[in-house]
Structure formats: structure tokens, C-alpha cells
Amino acid sequence: MTIETGYNFGYLDENTKRMIRRALLKAVAIPGHQVPFGSREMPLPYGWGTGGIQVTASVIGPQDRLKVIDQGADDTTNAVSIRRFFAKVAGVATTERTSGATIIQTRHRIPEVKLREGQILVYQVPMPEPLFRLEPRVSETRRMHALADYGLMHVRLYEDIARHGHIAISYNYPVMVGGRYLMSPSPIPAFDNPKMHRMPALQLFGAGREKRIYAVPPYTSVQSLDFEDHPFQPIRANAACALCGARDSYLDEVVTDDKGGRMFVCSDTDYCNTRQAAREAAE
Amino acid sequence: MAYVAVKGGERAIDAAHAWLAEARRGDATLPELSLEQIEQQLGLAVDRVMAEGACYDRGLAALAVKQARGDLIEAAFLLRAYRTTLPRFGASLPMDTGAMRLRRRISATYKDLPGGQVLGPTFDYTHRLLDFALAAGGTPPPAPQATPDGEATPRVTGILAQEGLMAPEAPSETEPPDLTREPLSFPAERPLRLQALARGDEGFLLAMGYSTQRGYGNAHPFVGEIRMGEVAVEIAPPELGFPIEIGEITVTECQMVNQFAGSKTEPPQFTRGYGLVFGHGERKAMAMSLVDRALRARELGEEVDAPAQSEEFVLYHCDNVEATGFVEHLKLPHYVDFQSELEKVREMRATVFREAAE
Numbered sequence: 001m002t003i004e005t006g007y008n009f010g011y012l013d014e015n016t017k018r019m020i021r022r023a024l025l026k027a028v029a030i031p032g033h034q035v036p037f038g039s040r041e042m043p044l045p046y047g048w049g050t051g052g053i054q055v056t057a058s059v060i061g062p063q064d065r066l067k068v069i070d071q072g073a074d075d076t077t078n079a080v081s082i083r084r085f086f087a088k089v090a091g092v093a094t095t096e097r098t099s100g101a102t103i104i105q106t107r108h109r110i111p112e113v114k115l116r117e118g119q120i121l122v123y124q125v126p127m128p129e130p131l132f133r134l135e136p137r138v139s140e141t142r143r144m145h146a147l148a149d150y151g152l153m154h155v156r157l158y159e160d161i162a163r164h165g166h167i168a169i170s171y172n173y174p175v176m177v178g179g180r181y182l183m184s185p186s187p188i189p190a191f192d193n194p195k196m197h198r199m200p201a202l203q204l205f206g207a208g209r210e211k212r213i214y215a216v217p218p219y220t221s222v223q224s225l226d227f228e229d230h231p232f233q234p235i236r237a238n239a240a241c242a243l244c245g246a247r248d249s250y251l252d253e254v255v256t257d258d259k260g261g262r263m264f265v266c267s268d269t270d271y272c273n274t275r276q277a278a279r280e281a282a283e
Numbered sequence: 284m285a286y287v288a289v290k291g292g293e294r295a296i297d298a299a300h301a302w303l304a305e306a307r308r309g310d311a312t313l314p315e316l317s318l319e320q321i322e323q324q325l326g327l328a329v330d331r332v333m334a335e336g337a338c339y340d341r342g343l344a345a346l347a348v349k350q351a352r353g354d355l356i357e358a359a360f361l362l363r364a365y366r367t368t369l370p371r372f373g374a375s376l377p378m379d380t381g382a383m384r385l386r387r388r389i390s391a392t393y394k395d396l397p398g399g400q401v402l403g404p405t406f407d408y409t410h411r412l413l414d415f416a417l418a419a420g421g422t423p424p425p426a427p428q429a430t431p432d433g434e435a436t437p438r439v440t441g442i443l444a445q446e447g448l449m450a451p452e453a454p455s456e457t458e459p460p461d462l463t464r465e466p467l468s469f470p471a472e473r474p475l476r477l478q479a480l481a482r483g484d485e486g487f488l489l490a491m492g493y494s495t496q497r498g499y500g501n502a503h504p505f506v507g508e509i510r511m512g513e514v515a516v517e518i519a520p521p522e523l524g525f526p527i528e529i530g531e532i533t534v535t536e537c538q539m540v541n542q543f544a545g546s547k548t549e550p551p552q553f554t555r556g557y558g559l560v561f562g563h564g565e566r567k568a569m570a571m572s573l574v575d576r577a578l579r580a581r582e583l584g585e586e587v588d589a590p591a592q593s594e595e596f597v598l599y600h601c602d603n604v605e606a607t608g609f610v611e612h613l614k615l616p617h618y619v620d621f622q623s624e625l626e627k628v629r630e631m632r633a634t635v636f637r638e639a640a641e
Contacts, residue, residue, distance in 0.1 A: 007368070036466040041367040045360065046608030048615065071619045078615050080292040108619045126609070137595055139469045165634050170623035189623040209605045211466035235626045253622055267619055 010057035011089040016040060020058040020213070024204060027215035032177025033145070034128050039211040049082055051206030052105050052124035055213065056086065059120060059204070060103055065093045067101035072109035072250065072267035079107070098270050108171075110192040112249045112271040115201035117218060123186045125207040128214060130174045130184040150182045153225065161230055170235055176223045177216055185222075191234040191250045196222040239264040244275035307352050321345040330533075330562025331355055335603060336362025337463070337482040339532050339561050356484075360604045367463070376517045376526055380536045380559070381438050383512040387563075390439050391506035392540060398436030403511065404563075439508035440538045440555055450543065450554045471594050476578050481559060483601030485567040491591040491601075492573030500577045500589035504556065507540040511563050535560045539572035546584050554583065 008014065016038075023037035042050040060066065066086055070079035074096040082105065083094050095101050098111040105122040115121060131141045134152045144150065153174055160168045173190040177183045185193055186205060196203065196216060203216040216222060226232035237251045242263040249271055251264040266272035308315065322329055322345040332344040336359040344362055351357035387403025390396055402408075443449035459474040462482075467475070480488065495502040513533055517526040539556035543549070556576025558568035577591040590596050600606060 013368075036468065038464045038466060041360075041363040041604065043364045045611065046605045047610075047612030048608060050608075071616045075292045076616050077292045077296060080296060084293070084296075107615075108617070126612070138599075139595065164631050166627070166631060168627060168631065170627035171620040187617075187620050189619055191623065209609055235623055235630070237622065237626055250619070251622070252618055253625065267622075 007089050009062070009090055010060055010086075011043075012040065012054065012057045016054075017058040020054055023213045024055065024058065024215060027204070027213050028202070028217050030181075031216050031220050032175075032181030032183040032214060034212040034214045036211055037213050039208045042208065044081070044085065046209035047126060048078060049105070049107060049124040050208030051210075051213070052107070052122050052208075053082060053085065053206070054208055055122050055204050055206035056103060056105050057090070059122075060086070060090055060092060062090075062092065064102045065095050065100060067095050067098065067104045067270075068106075069104065069109060069111070069268075069270075070107040071252070072111070073269040075269065096270050097274075098268075108187050108189075109250070109267060110188055110195045112246075112266070112268045113274075114195075115199060117200045119201040121199075121201050121203045123188075123203065123205045125184065125186045125205045125210075125212075127172075128184055128205065128207040128210050128212040130182050145181060148180065148182075150176075153182060157225060157227070161227070167226070167230065167232075173232075174225050176221075176225060178220050179223075182225075183214065183216075183222075189235070189250060190224065190232070191236050193222070193224045193232070194234060198222075237264050241266045241272060241275075244272045244279070246272070246275060307350070316349060318342060318345040318349060321348050327563060328353070328355055328358075330560075330564055331485060331567070332358040332362055334561040334564050334567060335359035335482055335484060336366065338362045338366040356603050356607050360607070363604050373518050373520065375529075376519060378514045378516060378534070380510065380514055380534065381436070381441070383436075383510055383514045383534075383536075384531075385436055385510055385512040387511040387565075388436060388508065389506070389510075390508045392439060392508075393442075396439060396442065398434050405565075436510075438510075438538065440540070443507070443540065443553060448553050449540070450549070450552050452555070467598055469594055470581070471598055473575075473579070473582075476594065476598060477557065477559070477575060479598045479601060480571045480574060481561075483571070484603035484606065485564070485570070487601050487603065487606075488567060488570035488574055491577070491597060492570035494589065495573050495577045495591045500580070500591045501585065502573060502577065503542045504573060504576065505540045506569070507538040507555075509535070509537045509565060509568065511535040511565065533562050535562065535564050535568040537565070537568035537572040539569070539576055541576050543583060554579065 010017070019038055023035045027033065027035045039051065039054060042053055044050055044053065066083065068074065068079045068083040070076040073079065086092055087094055098104065098113045101119065103120045103122060104111065105124065107124040110121065129138065129141050131144060131153060134156060135141050135144065157167050160166065169190065171189045172184055172187040173193055175183050175185050175193060175196065185196060198219050198221065200218050202218055205214045224232040237253060239251060240247045241249060241251060243265050246266055249266045249268060252267045254263050254265060255261065256263055322341050325348065328348055329341055329344045332347055332355055333339055333341065336344060336347065343365065344358070347358035347361040348355070350361060385401055387405060388398065388401045390400065440449050444451060462475060462478040494500065511533070513531045515528045515531045517528050519526040537558040540553050541556060543552055543554040545551035554576065556572035558571030558575060560568045560571065574591055574597060577589065578594055578597060580587045580592040587593065
């Protein structure tokens with residue numbers, strides 16, 4: 001792919017990158033706190049990863065190796081589109097290997113393989129405010145964060161249990177970061193939440209349309225909200241991957257016919273491919 | 284060049300874009316639209332794209348309309364994404380719309396006024412009958428000409444202000460905020476609100492303005508004046524120390540006059556709702572002035588209970604580039620989240636059925 005000339009490395013101009021890096025530093029210094037930033041219009045639509053793209057563009061260098069996933073997969077259309085964008089405007093190497101990437105931009109998943117120190121996980125975030133369904137006014141939610149006034153969310157979870165016997169949130173499950181800030185983990189399945197806790201990699205969150213950045217520094221405590229008598233339960237389909245046999249990975253359900261036929265496959269394509277290759281090599 | 288991952292999705296995207304290019308061109312036996320034709324003959328579409336794209340460049344707006352196949356929100360998005368890459372050299376001085384070279388100027392509050400009323404090129408009073416002669420094409424006969432009498436055309440709100448009837452707008456020397464560089468914050472002061480409205484979606488503002496007329500927000504508006512025409516843009520480079528004119532732009536301005544019952548500190552008087560839009564955008568300018576006035580409820584001590592009076596509601600939702608991106612992102616894959624919803628709903632159903640069986 002040819003590198004687009006006429007644009008700065010990583011598309012954003014250096015002043016914009018500096019503004020975003022300042023927001024990132026502040027975000028890292030106050031884990032889980034949403035930092036407003038002067039989000040720019042990007043050549044991709046708002047809601048399609050512009051926050052993640054701006055964060056990636058601000059931290060990426062020529063030596064980096066970028067992986068982009070959407071729904072855990074490298075070959076979903078929007079992941080392809082974003083990876084091509086960076087190949088075009090930054091000319092960086094891209095990879096599908098989780099272990100081989102220095103920066104992983106993701107939408108809706110955390111890779112199955114444990115991330116290590118030095119890696120950066122960039123999340124695309126549609127709604128950074130974990131309280132927005134309970135309180136749509138940003139001026140009000142800011143006050144609630146300042147006072148750590150999160151009773152509303154606990155009441156909501158309690159009402160779920162009273163009404164349904166379970167907490168009825170299955171993705172974008174709210175977390176407490178560093179014991180202080182309530183944070184949206186972005187719409188990852190609750191299954192992925194435990195991976196955020198004390199992760200060795202740096203986790204950065206970009207919400208372009210809402211113009212907010214937040215972060216979880218390495219080895220920070222990230223706890224999913226729960227109650228002593230109703231502990232947090234990650235959910236996955238009770239099946240094995242039809243391709244690699246994994247019983248520990250998050251599965252996509254694939255409808256195979258119109259008579260109720262189903263199969264389950266790993267959502268993390270790199271994890272699945274690696275396992276299949278290892279099995280073939282062993283045979 | 285390093286290895287770039289290639290998969291089926293990549294080929295599908297390339298094929299889709301090739302198809303898009305073909306569909307954009309349409310029947311290749313027909314002549315292709317030129318940018319000049321779009322600029323000249325679809326001028327109001329170009330104006331709308333400039334306004335919502337927040338970039339005054341008719342040629343680029345025409346290109347965006349062509350590239351977007353006439354989808355004006357897509358065109359505004361294209362123009363915005365281009366605009367954001369441009370360097371900024373400085374800020375212009377406040378424009379003097381009182382010195383506008385008028386093409387249109389009407390007031391609904393005075394039968395006649397200094398400078399007179401000028402209908403200009405308007406759809407008003409046309410009968411909305413499809414014109415089949417237009418389908419056949421041809422050059423229209425020249426419109427009658429008149430010589431301007433050179434009389435000054437002061438703004439209607441200025442005439443009201445002379446009598447003390449129009450609430451004055453306090454001048455301010457503070458640097459106005461810049462919506463494109465800093466994220467919105469609340470409470471939003473009027474310069475920020477007007478910036479957001481000026482590039483807001485015409486349809487959204489129309490509906491919000493309309494709602495104020497139907498009782499959602501207590502509006503009693505009169506069109507003090509609508510004017511459209513050319514205004515000089517001036518900048519004062521620091522190294523020169525005096526203003527220089529860098530060109531002129533076409534704008535539409537609407538000043539809506541609203542009754543205000545007065546407060547403890549203010550006598551009864553009229554207040555202003557203000558709308559200013561790039562190009563000829565009368566519907567938008569009018570709607571904007573209604574919404575601007577509604578958003579002043581807080582500072583005027585009026586009750587804030589209607590959607591059009593809520594700063595957060597209006598300002599967070601008026602931007603069609605943001606709105607279309609987020610609404611349309613729903614067509615992106617969501618199967619990971621949907622899968623966890625599936626499992627959750629199955630689990631909850633199992634609980635319900637188990638309890639019913641017991």
C-alpha cells in the first residue's frame with residue numbers, strides 16, 4: 001500500500017497530537033477519570049472509532065507494529081478500514097498477532113492472550129459516561145464523579161437483582177478503577193472485564209464524538225461492580241469452539257441453517273488460528 | 284513496505300467502492316455534472332453544505348455535493364473532514380452585517396423602513412406547481428433591474444434599540460471560545476451556543492424552532508428582519524496594526540424579536556433571537572434565531588422546561604456529522620455484545636420458566 005503524502009505522519013498535525021498526548025498524560029495520572037479533549041473531525045465517521053484512531057495516531061511511531069480488531073477479529077470490515085488508514089497515513093507495519101503488536105486498537109473485545117508490559121491497548125469508546133442511561137446531563141454526571149456519588153448505579157444493579165434475580169448487564173459492565181472512579185469499559189462483553197484488572201499493558205480509551213479520553217495505567221485495580229451476595233459473573237456461551245476446541249475463550253454464535261442449527265467459534269480470530277496451527281503442527 | 288494484513292474484507296471494501304464510483308457517475312452516456320454546474324444550479328445545496336460543513340468555499344462544497352451523490356449530510360461531513368486539516372492564520376474582525384450589500388431584506392414588524400424591503404430571489408409567493416417548462420430546459424428571460432438609491436439600510440433591531448425597547452447586547456472583549464478546538468462545556472455561553480447552532484443541522488433546528496412555536500418553550504417571535512447578501516470579511520494582522528479586507532462572503536441573517544415581560548432588574552422590553560448562516564439559508568437562519576432565543580431562558584430568568592431551552596439537549600444533538608456517525612455506527616458489527624445479550628436473555632428466561640414450574 002502506498003503511503004499518502006500531503007498529510008502529517010499519523011494524519012493529525014503535531015500540535016493536535018501534543019494536545020491529545022497532554023490529555024492522555026492527565027488521564028493516566030487520574031485512572032478512570034474522563035478528560036475532555038479537542039477531538040477533531042476525522043476522515044472516518046464519528047462513532048466508527050474516531051476516538052481510538054486519534055489516540056492511536058498520537059502514540060504511534062514508525063517503529064510500532066499495529067493490530068486492529070473489531071469484535072475480536074482482524075478481518076471485520078471496520079477493522080480492515082482502520083488498519084488501512086494507518087498503513088496509508090503512517091506507513092507502519094501491521095500485524096494480526098496479538099503477541100507481535102506494540103499497539104492494539106480494539107472495538108468491543110480484549111484479546112484472549114494476556115497482554116504484556118510495553119503493549120498499549122486502545123479502546124474505541126462510543127459513550128464514555130458510565131452513568132448516561134441513568135443521568136443524561138453531562139453537567140450532572142460530572143458532579144457525581146467529583147463526589148464519587150455512585151449510589152444511582154448501585155441502585156440500578158440492585159433493582160435488576162430484585163426484578164430478574166440477576167444483574168441484567170451483559171456488556172459495557174461498569175467498573176471501579178483504582179477504587180475511585182466509576183468507568184465504562186466500553187462495550188466489551190462482561191466476560192472480558194476481569195482481563196482489565198491489574199493488566200500489565202497500558203489501556204487507553206478514546207471517545208471522539210463525545211470528546212473524552214480516559215486511561216487505566218498498568219497494574220491498576222479494575223473491579224466490576226457487584227454485591228457480596230451477588231458476585232460479578234462473566235458470561236460466555238457454554239460450548240467449545242467448533243474450530244479449535246477452546247473452552248476458555250469468548251464465543252460467537254454462528255447460525256448455520258434456518259432449523260435451529262448453531263455453531264460456536266472463537267471471537268478472537270488470532271487466538272483461534274494460533275490454536276489450530278499448534279494442533280496441526282502437533283499432528 | 285512492511286507486511287499489511289490482507290483478508291476478504293479488504294477485497295469486499297475495494298469492490299464496494301468501485302461500485303459506488305460507478306453508481307455516482309450514473310448512465311455514462313449522459314453528460315457528467317461539472318462543479319460549476321452544481322455551484323450555479325444547485326446553489327442552495329452548496330450553501331447548506333458550506334454552512335453545516337463550517338467551511339466557506341463554494342467550489343469545495345460543490346465537489347463534496349458531487350462526491351456525496353447529493354447526500355448533503357455526507358457532503359457536509361466531507362467538507363468538515365477537509366476543513367479540520369487546514370491551518371489557522373487568525374480570526375476575522377466582527378462582520379458588519381449592517382453594511383451588507385443586500386440581495387434580500389424583509390421585515391415583518393414594519394410596513395416600511397429606511398432602505399425599504401427587498402424581496403430578492405425567493406421562493407416566497409411562488410405557487411408550488413411543478414414547472415414542466417423547466418423540465419424542457421432553456422434560459423429564463425432576464426429579471427428586471429433597478430438601481431439602488433444608496434440609502435442606508437440600518438438593522439431593524441437598531442431602530443428598536445434607539446427607543447430603548449430592545450434589550451442591548453453587552454459588548455465583550457473576551458476571546459470567544461472555539462468549538463472546533465475545545466470540547467463543549469456547560470453552562471455554555473452565548474458565543475459558544477451560536478457557533479454550535481450556526482453549523483447545526485437545518486432539519487434539527489427547524490424542528491426545535493418549530494417546537495417553541497407550539498408551546499414547548501414560551502416563544503412570541505416576530506421576524507424583525509431577515510437580510511441576505513454580501514458582507515466584507517476583515518482581519519487585522521498584528522504586524523500591520525490596521526484592518527484589511529480579505530474578501531466578502533454571502534450570509535443570511537435573521538433577527539427575531541421576542542417580547543420579554545421584564546424581571547426585577549430589567550423593565551419590560553424586547554429581546555433578540557439571532558441567526559446567522561453561510562450562504563442563502565433562510566429557513567436555517569430563522570430556525571436558529573428561534574432556538575437561540577429559547578436557549579437564553581436561563582440568563583433571562585425564564586423557566587427552563589422545554590427541549591429547545593435545554594443547552595445540553597440542543598447543543599449535543601444539533602451537529603449532524605456527529606449524529607449521523609453515531610446513528611449509522613449501529614450497522615457496524617455488534618455480534619460480540621449481541622452474543623452476551625443472547626446468553627443473558629436465555630439465562631433470565633430459564634430463571635422465569637423454572638420459577639413458573641415450581
